[in-house]
Amino acid sequence: NAGVTQTPKFRILKIGQSMTLQCTQDMNHNYMYWYRQDPGMGLKLIYYSVGAGITDKGEVPNGYNVSRSTTEDFPLRLELAAPSQTSVYFCASSYSGAGDTEAFFGQGTRLTVV
Amino acid sequence: AQTVTQSQPEMSVQEAETVTLSCTYDTSENNYYLFWYKQPPSRQMILVIRQEAYKQQNATENRFSVNFQKAAKSFSLKISDSQLGDTAMYFCAFMKHDMRFGAGTRLTVKP
Numbered sequence: 001n002a003g004v005t006q007t008p009k010f011r012i013l014k015i016g017q018s019m020t021l022q023c024t025q026d027m028n029h030n031y032m033y034w035y036r037q038d039p040g041m042g043l044k045l046i047y048y049s050v051g052a053g054i055t056d057k058g059e060v061p062n063g064y065n066v067s068r069s070t071t072e073d074f075p076l077r078l079e080l081a082a083p084s085q086t087s088v089y090f091c092a093s094s095y096s097g098a099g100d101t102e103a104f105f106g107q108g109t110r111l112t113v114v
Numbered sequence: 115a116q117t118v119t120q121s122q123p124e125m126s127v128q129e130a131e132t133v134t135l136s137c138t139y140d141t142s143e144n145n146y147y148l149f150w151y152k153q154p155p156s157r158q159m160i161l162v163i164r165q166e167a168y169k170q171q172n173a174t175e176n177r178f179s180v181n182f183q184k185a186a187k188s189f190s191l192k193i194s195d196s197q198l199g200d201t202a203m204y205f206c207a208f209m210k211h212d213m214r215f216g217a218g219t220r221l222t223v224k225p
Contacts, residue, residue, distance in 0.1 A: 090159065105158070
């Protein structure tokens with residue numbers, strides 16, 4: 001079982017460029033989440049999805065977009081990258097959103113916008 | 115929206131001693147879950163312990179235990195017999211449909 005796989009692991013973007021962070025899970029989880037973690041801080045929820053075709057905003061959605069066309073994949077799109085988006089991005093998944101099943105995290109993507 | 119507060123940015127403890135990390139949260143929900151996650155320098159998020167809000171009994175996992183006070187909305191983590199490998203960032207998290215995290219406590223275990 002691969003669990004939650006994020007690609008790429010590292011990326012440097014120039015201001016104004018766009019990119020997609022990929023996240024895929026092979027555990028047939030319904031719920032998927034995107035977080036960002038700024039240096040020395042906790043994880044802030046960007047977007048989450050409760051199933052294919054359904055997404056919802058989290059705490060800090062501005063500057064990002066997501067889609068969930070399949071159960072397995074939950075890509076995060078950055079349009080017009082800004083230095084404020086420099087962060088480590090984590091994708092996570094869980095079978096339910098109630099907390100009664102464990103959430104699994106990817107290894108993170110370190111993004112630098114210069 | 116739910117908020118999670120960890121008021122101790124950094125803590126240290128001597129090896130083999132006990133340390134308690136604090137967490138408070140704010141919610142109007144009655145049923146929810148609370149978690150403590152460990153994040154070592156590798157950045158991996160590791161689940162330490164989980165507590166169901168409707169259970170009065172405090173959760174325990176080996177050297178890790180919690181003190182869950184639902185009325186006070188408090189959820190502290192106690193680490194007994196601290197080990198060097200416990201050195202990490204510790205995050206408290208609240209879950210009801212989505213998962214929200216506190217800012218974290220950096221724990222250093224000293225030899």
